[in-house]
Structure formats: structure tokens, C-alpha cells
Amino acid sequence: MTNLEPIDRAILRVLSEDGRCSFTDLAEKVGLSVSAVHQRVRRLEQRGVLRGYAARLDHEQVGLPLTAFISLTPIDPSAPDDYPQRLAALPEVQSCYSVAGDESYILLVRVAKATALEDLLRRIREVANVSTRTTVVLSTPYEDRPPAV
Amino acid sequence: MTNLEPIDRAILRVLSEDGRCSFTDLAEKVGLSVSAVHQRVRRLEQRGVLRGYAARLDHEQVGLPLTAFISLTPIDPSAPDDYPQRLAALPEVQSCYSVAGDESYILLVRVAKATALEDLLRRIREVANVSTRTTVVLSTPYEDRPPAV
DNA sequence: TCTGAAATAGAGACATC
DNA sequence: GATGTCTCTATTTCAGA
Numbered sequence: 612m613t614n615l616e617p618i619d620r621a622i623l624r625v626l627s628e629d630g631r632c633s634f635t636d637l638a639e640k641v642g643l644s645v646s647a648v649h650q651r652v653r654r655l656e657q658r659g660v661l662r663g664y665a666a667r668l669d670h671e672q673v674g675l676p677l678t679a680f681i682s683l684t685p686i687d688p689s690a691p692d693d694y695p696q697r698l699a700a701l702p703e704v705q706s707c708y709s710v711a712g713d714e715s716y717i718l719l720v721r722v723a724k725a726t727a728l729e730d731l732l733r734r735i736r737e738v739a740n741v742s743t744r745t746t747v748v749l750s751t752p753y754e755d756r757p758p759a760v
Numbered sequence: 761m762t763n764l765e766p767i768d769r770a771i772l773r774v775l776s777e778d779g780r781c782s783f784t785d786l787a788e789k790v791g792l793s794v795s796a797v798h799q800r801v802r803r804l805e806q807r808g809v810l811r812g813y814a815a816r817l818d819h820e821q822v823g824l825p826l827t828a829f830i831s832l833t834p835i836d837p838s839a840p841d842d843y844p845q846r847l848a849a850l851p852e853v854q855s856c857y858s859v860a861g862d863e864s865y866i867l868l869v870r871v872a873k874a875t876a877l878e879d880l881l882r883r884i885r886e887v888a889n890v891s892t893r894t895t896v897v898l899s900t901p902y903e904d905r906p907p908a909v
Numbered sequence: 910t911c912t913g914a915a916a917t918a919g920a921g922a923c924a925t926c
Numbered sequence: 927g928a929t930g931t932c933t934c935t936a937t938t939t940c941a942g943a
Contacts, residue, residue, distance in 0.1 A: 752844030
């Protein structure tokens, strides 16, 4: 963890909740001049603490209402471990975690409907030579809450 | 899924990757005038398709390098199902999914170190009367990729 | 690192097609 | 719905403390 001053933390907190917040507003909220805030944000971006900004979409309205976790177990344990790279070719795979435990990877995927999930599973096995275990998400009470920076 | 025109999809695609993109740039990228894009973005926000904007943080540098999935099984099956609400009080819980399968919920949590995870597990059991199963994330090849809208 | 000022660029509103 | 123009505000750079 890089040292983060309280003001930097405040900036990150604001931008986590409102990524399009103007420098003017941001300056007011953290109690600094606009140019000082501007400099700090640029520095946080350069250091890579701030990795970018993203729109939060409503997955339902965007046509991807079905979310699932897919756990992967390699079929050939001696195969080279390039699974993440192979799976990146599938746009439905939103996140890929390498995990400790019985299985090697956990994927978070989003698709339009059950048959699309079935099809995705087939393509995952095809592209990565893995066995899969799928946990379907029924509802999402909350997701990606801003961290307590 | 609400009907989404190709241009709206293009707008969402751009803003998913660069949430702070200016209307001027956005207009150029989707091939429309600035004011037309402006109107469309406002409409997408009003419809709730665009739910907001968030900074992408580097969890390591922000002091939360340890990620884990925690699956929950209620101990008392007849207890009222207010788990998400109870767990929302814990800031380490970033996402909460209600899932089909052996377990009822999957949480994604972020903490500073192993002892903080241990402490969090204790608080989760305390606040929610559940048994837990934890899967520690070793590395994150990628996360929150923009969807193929 | 901060501030404040000056120049450039973008946001937002409006009338028109 | 889209466009172009207009006004106002925000962004960005810079000199100086």
C-alpha cells in the first residue's frame, strides 16, 4: 500500500461514488483549490492508484440480465496455465479470479438468457479444456459498493 | 431489455471504458453532434440504463490487496431473509449476490490482510447467523471488463 | 504543494429544421 | 430527434509563494 494522505483518500472516496464529479465540486468537497485538486488527481492517475473511470450500467436494461459464477478445474493439470488469456476472448467473461481451493479460477459472466449461458459453457470448455461448475445469480442486492478508502 | 439503438450502444461502450469522456469526444466517436449526444446521455441516465459513473481504483495501492469470495449458508432456515441488509453494514463487503445452489449468498469482500479477513468472518457470522465458506483470491487477471453492449 | 489568474475547451440551454 | 449557436462554467496551464 502506497502512503495515501487523508485528502487523497477523500478525493478517491468522492470519485468512487461520482466518477464524473467536476474539479470545481471536488475542490469544494475536499477543501482545496481547484488547481491543487487537479494536481492531486493527475498524480493519483500517474501513480496508478486511480486506474480510470467507468460508467455503471444497468445489466438488465443493457440486455445481459443473467449473471453467473463459473468455477474452473483444469482437466490436464500439466497444461500451461494460460486460461485467463484464452478466456479473455469470450466477451461474456467480465471478471477472472485465480483462487485458492478445490478449483483454479472463478469467472463472473453475464449473458442474455439461459441458452446463452449453456452456449458460453460449451465455448469455455472448448477454449480452455476445463471442467466447469456454475452458480447462477438469482438477484444482486448490491454490487461494486465504493470501498471504505 | 429496453430497446437500445446502435448509437446508444456505442455511447454506452465508450462510457464503459472512459467514464469521464467529454461530450465533444463522445460526439466525434459516435458520429453525432454534441447536443444530440448530450440529449441521448441524459435520456439514458433518466431511463436508468446509465446508473452512474465510478472511479476504478487499484485495490492494492488503496490498502485492500486481499480479495475473497465468501459463501453463506443460513443456520436457521426459518429466519427472515434480511441478510443483504445486515451485511451492508460491513464496508468490506463490496458485492452481495443471492445465488441458486447449496449456498444462499456469495459475497465479494476486500480487506487489508489475512487477520482482517479472519475478523471480518467473525463479524459476518455475528451479524447474520450464517455459516461461511471462504475462497481466497490469489490474483485477478482481469476484472469488470466492459460488457459487449 | 499550494494559490490565483489567464487562456482554452466543454457543458448546457435554446430556437430551428 | 438532430443541428448550430450562444452563454456560462469548467478545465488546464503557468508564474509565484
